[in-house]
Amino acid sequence: MYENHRLGLLYISPYIIGLLLFTAFPFLSSLIISFTNYDLINPPEYVGLDNYRYMMDDDTFYQSMGVTFAYVFLTIPLKLAFALFIAFVLNFKLRGIKFFRTAYYIPSILGSSVAIAVLWRAIFSLDGLLNNFLGIFGVEAISWLGEPVFAMFSVTLLRVWQFGSAMVIFLAALQSVPQSQYEAALIDGASKWQMFTKITVPLITPVIFFNFIMQTTQAFQEFTAPYVITGGGPAKSTYLFSLYIYETAFKYFDLGYGSALAWVLFLAVAVFTAISFKSSKYWVFYSGDKGGK
Amino acid sequence: MMNKVFPNKAALSADLKNNPMLRAEIRKQRVGASIRYIILLFFGLVMLYPLFWMFSAAFKPNHEIFSSLSLWPKEFSLDGFINGWNTGTEYTFGRFFLNTLYYVVPKVILTVISSVIVAYGFARFEIPFKKFWFVTLVATILLPTSVLLIPQYLMFREMGMLDSYLPLYLPMAFATQGFFVFMLIQFLRGLPTDMEEAAQIDGCNSYQLLWYIVVPMLKPAIISVALFQFMWSVNDFLGPLIYISSVEKYPIALALKLSIDVTEGTQWNEILAMASIAIVPSIVVFLIAQNYFVEGISSGGVKG
Numbered sequence: 001m002y003e004n005h006r007l008g009l010l011y012i013s014p015y016i017i018g019l020l021l022f023t024a025f026p027f028l029s030s031l032i033i034s035f036t037n038y039d040l041i042n043p044p045e046y047v048g049l050d051n052y053r054y055m056m057d058d059d060t061f062y063q064s065m066g067v068t069f070a071y072v073f074l075t076i077p078l079k080l081a082f083a084l085f086i087a088f089v090l091n092f093k094l095r096g097i098k099f100f101r102t103a104y105y106i107p108s109i110l111g112s113s114v115a116i117a118v119l120w121r122a123i124f125s126l127d128g129l130l131n132n133f134l135g136i137f138g139v140e141a142i143s144w145l146g147e148p149v150f151a152m153f154s155v156t157l158l159r160v161w162q163f164g165s166a167m168v169i170f171l172a173a174l175q176s177v178p179q180s181q182y183e184a185a186l187i188d189g190a191s192k193w194q195m196f197t198k199i200t201v202p203l204i205t206p207v208i209f210f211n212f213i214m215q216t217t218q219a220f221q222e223f224t225a226p227y228v229i230t231g232g233g234p235a236k237s238t239y240l241f242s243l244y245i246y247e248t249a250f251k252y253f254d255l256g257y258g259s260a261l262a263w264v265l266f267l268a269v270a271v272f273t274a275i276s277f278k279s280s281k282y283w284v285f286y287s288g289d290k291g292g293k
Numbered sequence: 294m295m296n297k298v299f300p301n302k303a304a305l306s307a308d309l310k311n312n313p314m315l316r317a318e319i320r321k322q323r324v325g326a327s328i329r330y331i332i333l334l335f336f337g338l339v340m341l342y343p344l345f346w347m348f349s350a351a352f353k354p355n356h357e358i359f360s361s362l363s364l365w366p367k368e369f370s371l372d373g374f375i376n377g378w379n380t381g382t383e384y385t386f387g388r389f390f391l392n393t394l395y396y397v398v399p400k401v402i403l404t405v406i407s408s409v410i411v412a413y414g415f416a417r418f419e420i421p422f423k424k425f426w427f428v429t430l431v432a433t434i435l436l437p438t439s440v441l442l443i444p445q446y447l448m449f450r451e452m453g454m455l456d457s458y459l460p461l462y463l464p465m466a467f468a469t470q471g472f473f474v475f476m477l478i479q480f481l482r483g484l485p486t487d488m489e490e491a492a493q494i495d496g497c498n499s500y501q502l503l504w505y506i507v508v509p510m511l512k513p514a515i516i517s518v519a520l521f522q523f524m525w526s527v528n529d530f531l532g533p534l535i536y537i538s539s540v541e542k543y544p545i546a547l548a549l550k551l552s553i554d555v556t557e558g559t560q561w562n563e564i565l566a567m568a569s570i571a572i573v574p575s576i577v578v579f580l581i582a583q584n585y586f587v588e589g590i591s592s593g594g595v596k597g
Binding site: 012022113168224249265 | 325326329330332333336337340341343344346347350358359360361362407410411413414415417418419420421423426429430433434435436437438439440441442443444445446447448464466467468469474499524525527528530531534535545546547549550553561564565567568569571572575576579580583586587590
């Protein structure tokens with residue numbers, strides 16, 4: 001709207017300064033630090049690729065990476081499928097839609113807090129709420145946080161529980177699907193399921209993709225829940241990568257190795273995101289001029 | 294054909310008695326609606342039960358918490374709140390509450406101001422290399438923050454800001470959370486510019502346009518940004534964990550973690566009482582302003 005270049009630059013200058021100072025500079029610095037040994041006390045010492053070489057033989061690295069991918073691949077499909085399912089159910093002209101939308105959204109608002117992680121511990125601990133509930137049916141107490149598989153399940157469930165924000169986005173997308181499309185399909189004798197898979201889903205693929213990208217980038221960085229609920233255990237079964245980075249850098253003060261780990265996580269996420277964007281060409285449909293480019 | 298599926302009531306009543314097909318169709322719709330309600334109620338209950346249970350457990354004596362599933366305490370007790378509020382430290386929980394506000398409030402204010410200014414620049418001005426800047430904006434949203442954590446820590450250490458709240462909110466003065474800028478840009482692009490053009494002809498400069506015309510129109514989006522930032526900052530745990538080391542400066546998040554570590558999960562009534570208190574502000578803010586959350590998140594999402 002305005003032609004004045006200098007004025008425009010002035011307005012976005014806070015962003016440019018912030019980008020350089022708090023993003024670009026730290027981003028490159030961490031790469032440099034990853035080639036050093038640095039413990040905060042002695043000056044950093046250049047060690048070349050040693051940190052990366054060490055990583056190749058580091059069992060914890062493989063364990064942590066594997067657990068992180070397992071966590072992402074478990075939570076994201078479950079969470080998105082559930083979010084879409086509930087949005088689909090809500091998208092009928094029902095009375096009380098607003099009430100349900102609110103109720104389902106609340107966990108997303110609170111979910112990442114320590115308070116909820118604490119609650120999760122109370123639910124899944126050995127004498128906790130869940131075992132009490134199962135006890136009614138004569139199920140013997142299960143060590144939810146003491147068995148690797150169950151511990152992963154408990155932590156995963158907390159993220160799936162927060163499906164509300166994805167659901168709200170899906171719901172808005174569903175509501176914007178033109179009614180005429182359904183009417184046309186109805187005349188052609190399509191069933192409800194066919195309408196859903198052949199009309200609804202293709203039309204909202206951009207939103208599915210958006211939710212997928214946002215949710216995966218967050219899931220790769222999950223920290224609070226495993227740190228508070230299980231501390232990464234048992235036997236490092238919930239030791240997500242951000243826990244490993246945090247403990248390496250801020251508990252053992254091995255900042256060089258911590259930076260190397262962080263860079264590998266960054267590369268893994270970057271490759272994953274790049275593949276997602278490439279694949280989106282084949283399954284995401286942008287209708288005409290709306291969005292996408 | 295259409296009428297059968299979306300029947301209109303007036304035409305219906307006459308037809309109803311003598312048209313078995315129509316009646317069957319209506320029954321089918323009613324059954325469909327009830328199934329939907331049952332699904333929604335069931336999952337709603339399963340999801341919210343833990344929260345209700347936490348609130349009720351806070352009023353139970355410790356020995357009752359895990360011995361019954363009931364939401365109503367058999368023995369009503371405020372011990373959890375009293376002991377929890379006093380905490381195991383020399384400070385009360387109120388102190389930790391205030392500490393949280395000390396950085397959440399500046400964080401919200403700085404985020405709003407800087408994001409609005411930058412979004413205005415992006416949405417309304419020709420800027421050299423605009424595409425490039427915009428791409429970096431989206432890239433920062435997707436960038437895992439752990440890759441920035443260590444150097445940022447070293448920077449703030451160099452500036453002598455460790456164990457203060459500055460590292461938690463200072464970066465917000467520079468619109469560092471791309472998500473909010475992005476959300477505001479999307480909103481601004483959807484607004485008509487004729488008011489601004491008229492004001493410009495009347496001799497307003499761009500600051501006046503921003504303050505007197507754009508900001509009032511942006512109000513709903515600004516409220517969304519403020520609310521999201523409030524929630525995220527209150528919930529943030531990793532930031533305070535890295536930067537705040539003395540207990541007197543602990544925010545709620547660290548205080549809760551401390552209490553569960555200290556008691557090793559034995560004094561559940563205290564812990565759950567404080568956890569309940571910790572989330573009450575968020576729930577109240579959300580219930581008052583839920584439309585802004587829904588609008589904010591769906592406009593950012595769908596248009597993006």
